Amino acid sequence: ALRVIIALVLSALADAPVHDRPGEYLRDRHWDVRHLDLDLRIDPPAGEVSGTATHTVTPLGRRSQWLQFDQVGLDIMRVQVDGQTVDNYRTTDETLRIPMPAEGMSHEVAVTYSATPINGMHFRGPSRGDRSIEAFTQGEDDDNRYWFPGWDFPSDKFTVSTELTVPSELTALAVGELKGKTEIGTGWTQWSYALEQPITNYLVTVAIGEYTETEVADGVLVYTPEGVSADDARWALGKVSDMIPWVTEWTGGIAHPYPLYRQVVTQNFLYGAMENPTLVTFHDRYVVAEDDPRPWRSEDVVMHELAHQWFGNLVTTYGWSDMWLNEGFATLLAYDWMHERYGEAYAAEDAFGKRRSALRDTRPMAARAHTRVGSSEHTDQYVQGATVLRWVRDYIGKQAFDQGVHQYLMRHSGEYVSSEDLRRALEETGGRDLTWLFDQFVHGEGHPTLTTSWEHEEGVLTIKATTNEDWDFPLEVAIGTADGVLMRSVWIGDDGAQLTVDMEEPPDWVVVDPHAYTLATIESEQPTGAWVAALGADDPWIQMAAITQLSEDSGGEVVEPLVAIIDSEAHPVFRAAAVEVLGKLGTASATAALLGLLEDESAPIREAAIDALGTVPTTPQVTEALLRAARYERDDRASASAMAR
Secondary structure: OHHHHHHHHHHHHHOOOOOOOOOOOOOOOOEEEEEEEEEEEEEOOOOEEEEEEEEEEEEOOOOOOEEEEEOOOOEEEEEEEOOEEOOOOEEOOOEEEEEOOOOOOOEEEEEEEEEOOOOOEEEEOHHHOOOOOEEEEOOOOOOHHHOOOEOOOOOOOEEEEEEEEEEOOOEEEEOOEEEEEEEOOOOEEEEEEEEEEEEOHHHOOEEEEOOEEEEEEOOEEEEEOOOOOHHHHHHHHOOHHHHHHHHHHHOOOOOOOOOOEEEEEEOOOOOOEEOOOOOEEEEHHHOOOOOOOOHHHHHHHHHHHHHOOOEOOOEEEOOHHHOHHHHHHHHHHHHHHHHHHHHHHHHHHHHHHHHHHHOOOOOOOOOOOOOOOOOOOOOOOOHHHHHHHHHHHHHHOHHHHHHHHHHHHHHOOOOEEOHHHHHHHHHHHHOOOOHHHHHHHHOOOOOOEEEEEEEEEOOEEEEEEEEOOOOOEEEEEEEEEOOEEEEEEEEEEOOEEEEEEEOOOOOOEEEEOOOOOOOOEEEEEOOHHHHHHHHOOOOHHHHHHHHHHOOOOOOHHHHHHHHHHHOOOOOHHHHHHHHHHHHHHOOHHHHHHHHHHOOOOOHHHHHHHHHHHOOOOOOHHHHHHHHHHHHHOOOHHHHHHHHOO
16 A cells, blocks of 8 residues: 555656746756747737647656646647647646657657737737837747747757748748748748757747848848848947857857857847847847947947857756856856957946946845745846856966866757856866855855955055955955055955055055955945045056045045046046046036036047936036036937936
């Protein structure tokens, strides 16, 4: 009797419903999807999709009697397994459960259905206030279930073939290479695509619209809808043809994993862009003209999506908890590209800005499996992920980091990864233990607050650092002297740290963590004169570190060096950071400087000045200046900022 009970329990466990909680570490998977074929008719004006999704599946582990797919709002009309109609399938509001044969190692499961999707597939057209008719999809995180049934979780990969029947006046795009185009009846055309490289479910996508095709380079294409300049799209998105060999070199010689690279611009895409292999989707706001006052603003997004072809598509995380591996690397590669293209000042502002954003959220970036803390929500996996990667690159050295990343990609190409896979690869090539970094800043909650101060007595500089709780991490310190900059490092432990340096004269300034590696809120105490000296340093990283430490209490002495930075030849995003600090100061001299910047020739600086004037004490002069800017400002973004004040 006991054996019977145990057998029943095991059977029940094997056939238990697959739970799908946001942020859960890894779903149980009883069937392996090997191939997906979508044969669909899509009617964008009607907002409808219908057809058949056929999955080729094989059993995993203890054979389950049921195959479960995700689906929401699909009208299931027929289910077939190996060509035989199945009547006893079950549906809930979110699932489709299909009884499976007791024997056989490969089965074809065909689901015929129709839907008017409320998510996942999005329709545009004049009746909705858009310029032209269009339909496109967005799968990540788990919205593809709204337009086809499938395993809507990252932990499975499969090849894809797609047949799309659409109105003949429209172009149909899907992942993979175009295999054929056939007229089907009156006014309808079938487009056939196939992707031989396995991908995960959220990367399956289609786009249908009145597109103009522009070839940028061999195998690099851009598609634009009505109302979007094909020339501007070629300029803004076409840089990817130079980026592809750059990423190949960055990864140590790993070539672009897919047969071609297409970028489709859509009307009012849900997000900025999406990295679907062979068919990257972009919001139309990222098509910027060459003479745009902010021509760089789409470039990092183009690189981010390209980087995902290696980090996220070629190598994919098991579940959502480790998505920082995808987003962190894509953000890092975009940072490195922009650093190389636009210089140190741009990179410094970007690095400090990313760290500032990461510190706003105290949740774990990658919660460990089966822990209650932060299991359903995560901190910003983009900026904290990139900051962690910059930090470890500095800690083990660039050469070891590059070797470790190359090993990580090669070892797991076409497969799945977790945070531990990256940690092991970097420890093997770098020879240093990284558990302190991963335990605290990848899997752990919160961030330290680091308070520093210094004093100089009898030829000795003493730098003291304390943290709010028990933390362990390395810290870089820059010391400005008449003979140049001294770089020192110290390990912060439970009791903080103390660093001593023999120096006959007091330092000009001391800057803690000058390259924004440390995921900590830093509160540095030193005389105002030292901050003034740091602002005048011939190093944008030191200047940026000083800018981040200034506040309304910094005093009027810092206005002049801030204005000097604003008047420099540095990149506008760096200069704009100094403009923002003038607004924090709010003094009469800072306000006067901001008013003068409303006539600056750089639109980003005028926009930053308008934003900063919105934070200073209101005076008739400030009010009049903002009203005048709202009326006469020639830059759209700066004008909109003025009108919002």
